[in-house]
Amino acid sequence: MSSRRSRQSSSGASRITDDQIVQLISKLQQLLPGTRIQRSNKASASKVLQETCNYVRSLHREVDDLSDRLSELLSTIDADSPEASIIRSLIM
């Protein structure tokens, strides 16, 4: 992850130091579930990235599953029934 040469980032941005990247990685690490109370050294950057990818994928899957659930639940509720108005008031 640490490249010795300075990064040519897009126009306007300053040079990105290695430290900044390490800081970002540690922030990312704190977000991930299964807290590891480890030091963030360069070697675990790839692990953090892998965990991040897995986490994002699992979040995507959850959204998908929840959409499924909601779709089934909402379809069993009649649009004009009292339950529907309760739901409507719940989410307003």
Added chain:
Amino acid sequence: MHTSSKQLKKEFIKKWVKGLEICCSSNKKMDVMERKKKIKLCADIALASAKNATTSWSNALIYNAKKDDENAILVDNLLGPESRFNSQRTAHQMITFHKRVRSKRILKKSCTVSQRMKKASPPASNLATCIAKRLVKKRTQVLKKLVPGGEAMDEYSLIKEALDYILSLRVQVDVMRSLANATEVLD
């Protein structure tokens, strides 16, 4: 961080409910799959638009959603008239940005290849760093595909966007789960 996620939650709920009303209000019978797709689309667009064009991933998400012909009109309705102009501009920006990034990447690649040829073969002690670097590269590629608009970002922005994206996804999941649980109780 906490106040901003509360704020995001509020915005998301508002926009999602509004969106659901727009696309699910037609009382014709939708089958479960179609309804699910609409719910998901509304949720994604609501999440992205709640960011108010402050992040790249949200702009990319909206841009990608519009590319799909059958959704384009619906997305426009969901976003509302004010943001129509903004998204057009963003789309154009994204295209030019893609081109710029691609040409930069080609230039960078040609430079690094020639540099590598000039260097002598690295000693064994650097092997670990080599492997680590390659792993990181691999994971970064994967992350690029997961974060909307990630392909056009450099590593630094990618990680920053991923941070924000994860926080926003969590908000989305929380809200959807609460609604699903509440609805279940009523059945």
